Amino acid sequence: MKKEISKTYNCWDLKQPEILSRSHLHSLKPIGVGTQLVESLSSYISRLASSHTCSTGTLVMNQIVPLIFQLSERYYKKDSKNSFARFVDRNSGALNGNGLTANSFVLAFLLINFLLLTKIFNFIKLEQYFFVYRVDASSQCLVSYLF
Amino acid sequence: MNNNVIIAEKLKQPVCQRIAYFNNYTMAHPHLLTAFQELMSAIYQAPGTSLIFVVGPTGVGKTTLLHRLVQKLTSSKLEELNLDRGKIPVVGVEACSPEFSQFNWKDFYIRLLKALLDPFVDVKIKYQNSTSQWRQAVESALINRRPDAFYIDEAHHLAMLPSGRKLKEQPEVLKSLANITKVKIILSGTYELLPLIDLGEQLCRRSKTIHLARYHAENPEEVKVFKSILQTFQNHLPVHEAPDLVSNWEFIYEHTLGCVGMCKDWLTETLIAVLENQKKSKTIIRLQDLERHARPVSQCLKILQIMQQGEKKLLPFRGELEQLRNALGLNHNSSFTPTKEVTQNESSINKKPKCKQRKVGQPSPQRYPIGN
Numbered sequence: 001m002k003k004e005i006s007k008t009y010n011c012w013d014l015k016q017p018e019i020l021s022r023s024h025l026h027s028l029k030p031i032g033v034g035t036q037l038v039e040s041l042s043s044y045i046s047r048l049a050s051s052h053t054c055s056t057g058t059l060v061m062n063q064i065v066p067l068i069f070q071l072s073e074r075y076y077k078k079d080s081k082n083s084f085a086r087f088v089d090r091n092s093g094a095l096n097g098n099g100l101t102a103n104s105f106v107l108a109f110l111l112i113n114f115l116l117l118t119k120i121f122n123f124i125k126l127e128q129y130f131f132v133y134r135v136d137a138s139s140q141c142l143v144s145y146l147f
Numbered sequence: 148m149n150n151n152v153i154i155a156e157k158l159k160q161p162v163c164q165r166i167a168y169f170n171n172y173t174m175a176h177p178h179l180l181t182a183f184q185e186l187m188s189a190i191y192q193a194p195g196t197s198l199i200f201v202v203g204p205t206g207v208g209k210t211t212l213l214h215r216l217v218q219k220l221t222s223s224k225l226e227e228l229n230l231d232r233g234k235i236p237v238v239g240v241e242a243c244s245p246e247f248s249q250f251n252w253k254d255f256y257i258r259l260l261k262a263l264l265d266p267f268v269d270v271k272i273k274y275q276n277s278t279s280q281w282r283q284a285v286e287s288a289l290i291n292r293r294p295d296a297f298y299i300d301e302a303h304h305l306a307m308l309p310s311g312r313k314l315k316e317q318p319e320v321l322k323s324l325a326n327i328t329k330v331k332i333i334l335s336g337t338y339e340l341l342p343l344i345d346l347g348e349q350l351c352r353r354s355k356t357i358h359l360a361r362y363h364a365e366n367p368e369e370v371k372v373f374k375s376i377l378q379t380f381q382n383h384l385p386v387h388e389a390p391d392l393v394s395n396w397e398f399i400y401e402h403t404l405g406c407v408g409m410c411k412d413w414l415t416e417t418l419i420a421v422l423e424n425q426k427k428s429k430t431i432i433r434l435q436d437l438e439r440h441a442r443p444v445s446q447c448l449k450i451l452q453i454m455q456q457g458e459k460k461l462l463p464f465r466g467e468l469e470q471l472r473n474a475l476g477l478n479h480n481s482s483f484t485p486t487k488e489v490t491q492n493e494s495s496i497n498k499k500p501k502c503k504q505r506k507v508g509q510p511s512p513q514r515y516p517i518g519n
Contacts, residue, residue, distance in 0.1 A: 007378070008382060009175055009375060011174055013173075015218075016221060017221050017225060019225065022234075022264055027232065051291050052287070053287050054267045054270065062270055063266065
């Protein structure tokens with residue numbers, strides 16, 4: 001009896017493609033970028049907290065403040081043992097300004113969301129950017145430069 | 148590379164690598180390919196569809212289909228994903244089996260939030276909080292993470308409920324989640340998922356069912372395909388001598404019921420046992436080895452009965468088109484008239500036996516004492 005030759009099928013390689021790690025927090029776009037009505041950093045933070053359905057305090061104290069303490073320990077060392085209320089009381093004014101606190105917050109955001117590699121910046125560029133910013137900036141918001 | 152060359156190379160490798168090779172081997176057989184194409188077109192080319200049901204018997208390859216989907220959706224958007232790191236290409240969870248005939252939505256939402264990489268799952272909401280808070284968190288996460296699809300594996304666990312009213316609510320919850328977040332939801336499960344599918348006109352309109360069927364021995368074409376599948380498995384078994392699966396297809400079919408996943412599991416189990424107990428330099432799998440690791444016939448029979456019940460539900464019942472045409476008034480020869488129907492209904496309502504009204508103070512005869 002003649003043996004029937006069966007057809008064979010291809011195989012699927014189910015190896016998952018490698019992608020860059022996903023951002024730690026939601027990547028929201030700041031409102032009004034490129035206009036004079038660009039939102040402030042504190043507004044951005046509260047919107048981010050809202051998108052995660054948690055309080056602003058939870059977001060800042062759980063994600064940002066620990067990183068800021070690591071980044072610039074000498075400036076915030078005393079606050080690390082105190083409450084969020086005290087931290088905000090001391091630093092909220094500086095948050096929307098153009099000083100060290102605002103810079104630290106933005107840097108923390110970048111580090112948290114791993115934007116350093118993906119957006120326009122790498123670390124060196126970021127350092128240059130901060131330098132340029134400190135010299136020339138007149139805007140009220142630092143975030144507007146990020147996107 | 149020629150398949151014989153690949154196998155010859157594999158035979159030189161250590162046992163664990165040979166097992167891993169066969170275990171990771173996935174065959175693109177016709178039913179799986181068709182289901183995958185249907186699934187992809189339902190995701191990208193059907194804007195009105197928000198729920199996609201993937202139904203099939205156990206061990207047919209539903210989870211493999213989902214793995215392929217994740218791979219394809221990710222690889223097709225690599226550039227976009229590298230630019231936008233906030234996006235998750237596809238998200239999936241496995242629905243847990245309910246403990247007390249009550250599907251735990253909170254647990255489901257927590258698992259989903261973890262799959263969506265939410266860093267605040269343990270901090271932001273207490274478990275005692277209402278389901279709606281978890282739901283809002285899930286909606287927000289899905290909107291911001293923008294996955295192309297969200298799949299629920301073992302979704303038949305959603306249908307394990309004590310009451311019919313709750314059963315109707317389950318797909319409605321998912322449908323509204325899909326509508327709010329604009330994410331396609333894929334529910335994959337066995338035929339036990341079927342009670343969720345045809346509930347309500349809204350859901351019928353917005354859902355699509357993909358049947359990933361087993362190969363039927365009644366159909367000669369499918370038998371031919373099943374034989375080809377066995378031939379392909381035989382070619383990829385990393386052993387010196389494999390049994391003639393194609394000639395013994397009926398024996399294989401009896402114990403796998405035409406499900407490719409079940410067939411692969413059986414072959415893998417036998418391969419592991421043979422490789423671990425091998426004493427000679429040559430590895431040989433015989434039919435006796437397969438028999439030793441075969442599923443008991445009683446189990447096969449039980450599984451087959453459940454499968455056939457499910458398949459029957461998916462088949463179109465006799466005269467359904469006729470019934471639809473009659474209802475639409477397209478069959479002019481038929482004696483169907485809507486007015487008649489109404490009068491019949493009315494008459495049936497009128498025929499209902501009315502309760503005899505007793506006078507006030509007159510007790511029911513049942514209340515009278517009986518006997519002495």
